[in-house]
Amino acid sequence: MTILVTGATGNVGRHVVHTLFQSGRSVRALSRNPKAAILPEEVEVVYGDLTMPETLVPVLKGIEGIFLLTSSAGGSPLQTGSEIIELAVKAGVRRIVMLWNGEKGTVERATEASDLEWTHIHPYCEFMSNTLAWTESIRTERVVREPFGDTPNAVIHEADVAAVAATVLTQDGHAGKTYVLTGPEALTPRDKARMIGEALGRNIRFSELSKDQAHERMKTMNLPEDVIEYVLHWHENLPAEAYTVVPTVKEVTGQQARTFAQWVTAHIQDFS
Ligand SMILES: NC(=O)c1ccc[n+]([C@@H]2O[C@H](COP(=O)([O-])OP(=O)(O)OC[C@H]3O[C@@H](n4cnc5c(N)ncnc54)[C@H](OP(=O)(O)O)[C@@H]3O)[C@@H](O)[C@H]2O)c1
Structure with missing residues (x-):
């Protein structure tokens, strides 16, 4: 097959x-x-x-x-x-x-x-890999600039999304189902910046952007206006599913969902 x-x-x-x-x-x-x-x-x-x-x-x-x-x-x-x-x-x-x-x-x-x-x-939640967008500002200025700094999100390791996909592709019994996935804990952008700083042994400053500033930044990334609006609206009106931890990764794959701390350890060179 x-x-x-x-x-x-x-x-x-x-x-x-x-x-x-x-x-x-x-x-x-x-x-x-x-x-x-x-x-x-x-x-x-x-x-x-x-x-x-x-x-x-x-x-x-x-x-x-x-x-x-x-x-x-x-x-x-x-x-x-x-x-x-x-x-x-x-x-x-x-x-x-x-x-x-x-x-x-x-x-x-x-x-x-x-x-x-x-x-x-x-x-529903964000991928941990979204944090790679912070590498340059952390490396060069030791700062993270993001909007919605205190909004929690049960970030998921992309390898766990993949593990669920691989299981479902290769095992019977999953047809017609929708699996909502999250990581093992809800973290705010501020939490994530702090955890990266701890792993680096450096203080990383968190600078909160306004919604307008975030909009401007996404425009410079050439994102279409409808996508920018969608992303900002989603963050501002975050559904409970995005920060409510669910055990689906463990239920489907038999393995515990990976933590953000594990993700940071594996990517520490990107931030150094
Ligand atoms: N980031 C998040 O927090 C998040 C959360 C939930 C869901 N998602 C969704 O998850 C999906 C995957 O995200 P990701 O981060 O793994 O993707 P990614 O790293 O952004 O990469 C996008 C992938 O899509 C492929 N691709 C793009 N346009 C294509 C086209 N027209 N035809 C064929 N392939 C195309 C690219 O392949 P090539 O460039 O090699 O062709 C690349 O492999 C996205 O749809 C995203 O919306 C993301």
Whole structure:
């Protein structure tokens, strides 16, 4: 059984590739730029673009399961879900695991309307890897600048999202389910800055941005206006699911969810 991993070069997808590969599965990794992909040599890396479904025809040959993103670069929901799912069904795909953003778009609707076995994986919370956005200001100024400094979030290690995905892709009994995921503790941006400082043995200052300042900063990152509005609105009106710890990672994988302290230890060089 070959599994297609989309987003294979991303924070979660590359862990999905590694986890499946290490458990002896045959994996095909999708990228819009396969030459730049840093993945195990033995993994087949193929070109494909989810916004151009015709590029997926050769990619889907012999595929039984797909780890499927529901958004494209920049976070915009894919508009090509029905074409992707039609091609997947034609190719004989049996199972789809979607990394869900919480709003049903074209991918989710087409999958649910099909006869495919599907599972939604829904990390309501933030990924720990979002903290990598702080590396430069911590390295050069020992400061973290963020809005909503006291808003807790049950941040999840991207390897745990991947572990759930790999389990669901390779074991029966998960069809039709939506798994809400969180990490093991709710932390504020201020907490995270302090914990990185403790691990570095340095004082890291937290400087709270206003909503307008955060908006301006995201504009300089060339994020589309609708995505900026969505992100700010989400942080300002954080759903309880984003900071209420749930045991799903342990229930699905049998392993405790990794802590932020573990994540920081593994990434300490990035902040030094
Ligand atoms: N960050 C968070 O806190 C958070 C929380 C919940 C959910 N999510 C969602 O989780 C998903 C994955 O996040 P991530 O952090 O793992 O991703 P990421 O590191 O931002 O990487 C994005 C991945 O998507 C691929 N990609 C983008 N546009 C594509 C397209 N048109 N066709 C094919 N592949 C495309 C990229 O592959 P190539 O560049 O190699 O083509 C890359 O592997 C995202 O949809 C995000 O919205 C994120």
